[in-house]
Amino acid sequence: QVQLQESGPGLVKPSQTLSLTCTVSGGSISSGGYYWSWIRQHPGKGLEWIGYIYYSGSTYYNPSLKSRVTISVDTSKNQFSLRLGSVTAADTAVYFCARDRDPEYNFGSGKKLSGMDVWGQGTTVTVSS
Amino acid sequence: DIQMTQSPSSLSASVGDRVTITCQASHDISNYLNWYQQKPGKAPKLLIYDASNLETGVPSRFSGSGSGTDFTFTISSLQAEDIATYYCQQYDDLPYSFGQGTKLEIK
Numbered sequence: 397q398v399q400l401q402e403s404g405p406g407l408v409k410p411s412q413t414l415s416l417t418c419t420v421s422g423g424s425i426s427s428g429g430y431y432w433s434w435i436r437q438h439p440g441k442g443l444e445w446i447g448y449i450y451y452s453g454s455t456y457y458n459p460s461l462k463s464r465v466t467i468s469v470d471t472s473k474n475q476f477s478l479r480l481g482s483v484t485a486a487d488t489a490v491y492f493c494a495r496d497r498d499p500e501y502n503f504g505s506g507k508k509l510s511g512m513d514v515w516g517q518g519t520t521v522t523v524s525s
Numbered sequence: 526d527i528q529m530t531q532s533p534s535s536l537s538a539s540v541g542d543r544v545t546i547t548c549q550a551s552h553d554i555s556n557y558l559n560w561y562q563q564k565p566g567k568a569p570k571l572l573i574y575d576a577s578n579l580e581t582g583v584p585s586r587f588s589g590s591g592s593g594t595d596f597t598f599t600i601s602s603l604q605a606e607d608i609a610t611y612y613c614q615q616y617d618d619l620p621y622s623f624g625q626g627t628k629l630e631i632k
Contacts, residue, residue, distance in 0.1 A: 443614075445623070459620065508575075510557070512561075512569070
């Protein structure tokens with residue numbers, strides 16, 4: 397089955413750029429019907445959706461982070477990535493990648509699905525000098 | 526942005542109890558709502574999609590209902606392994622937004 401794994405530095409200095417990669421295994425990132433999302437969770441807090449990308453490269457970013465966020469996809473490596481610029485301590489969080497089912501897609505026999513059904517285990521990123 | 530408000534924020538119940546969590550959207554979101562379970566130190570897990578559809582492999586004691594602005598998530602008979610934080614999430618409009626979570630504990 398499809399699995400996702402986040403990777404990247406666990407420590408980033410203030411004002412620098414946080415870079416994470418999510419590697420997809422057990423399936424193709426280019427298969428239709430899925431968006432590929434990034435979500436974060438501040439320590440002891442709830443979930444914040446950062447944005448997503450489709451395999452074609454189309455993206456949507458949460459306006460709260462839009463000026464600092466870039467999500468990209470590398471279909472040849474079956475990976476998608478997150479870059480968050482000008483980080484501060486407020487960006488310290490656990491970062492998750494997730495597969496997000498496109499609710500408009502026909503998954504067969506007219507079946508429509510939604511929701512983020514596969515998640516990576518999460519990676520902790522601390523912003524500190 | 527659509528605001529999602531869950532209640533209660535925490536809940537203590539006994540094994541075998543019926544547990545209900547509510548989620549209210551700031552705008553009509555039809556049935557574009559999902560529910561997740563998150564255990565400590567783990568990633569969230571999708572339980573319910575489209576307000577009332579049980580995700581494959583999820584026990585039938587979990588259920589969801591509602592449409593418009595008011596939604597309910599129910600565990601019909603609480604099991605010890607259900608201890609977790611539960612989140613609702615709307616996908617009617619971008620950006621997606623989550624409720625603040627309901628932490629469920631065993632009494």
